[in-house]
Amino acid sequence: MLVAPSILSADFGNLARDVKNICDSGCDLVHVDVMDGHFVPNLTIGPVVVSAVAKAATKGLDIHLMVENNTFFVELFAPLKPEYISFHIEEEKHPHRLIQKIRSLGIKPAIVLNPHTTPESIEFLLKDLDMVLLMSVNPGFGGQSFIESVIEKASRLNEMRNRLNPNCLIEVDGGVNDKNIHDLKEAGVDVVVAGSYVFKHENIETAIKSLQV
């Protein structure tokens, strides 16, 4: 299991220190939550701050867009050369076109599904994707509790991607901890995002290792 700590739960007064710390502690990706105050009722960070994160990070950035105007934000963050950019299928009229655009910028494209969105809704996009991110909380805030139905959704998506695109990773985001990690592994999940679990743990390295099952 790959682990992408979400910096939403970091200490923003010491952001570079915290980003270096998770990278030195063996995380696999750095998850960056971009919220615009429209698609979700919260507002986070833009390219100035994410550029500082990119400088401090020794692992690839996994940018999770929770915004209304996806294309605008893809263009804004592309110069920072993230490894992944993911956007919500619920907020995109032309997902196929946007996937091609992200790939043409040298970035791995990913799609995010909210808790109510079925994996079948992206069946015809799966072969063009590098990753699908399943939300296991409603997007907008860290520290919420895990929505159990994501386990069944991940199993269904796992069956679909094995058939249509075995190289496409499955990522789960929200409420992940050392209690639900084994069920996620069994369902076929490859990457987990963890914010409050990692940053509130007394030892960040122990927390990350406990999810790398």
Ligand code: DX5
């Ligand atoms: C929620 C974000 C998550 C969040 C996860 O909208 O997408 O990445 O930071 O935080 P935890 O792990 O605390 O649920």
Ligand code: ZN
């Ligand atoms: Zn996220």
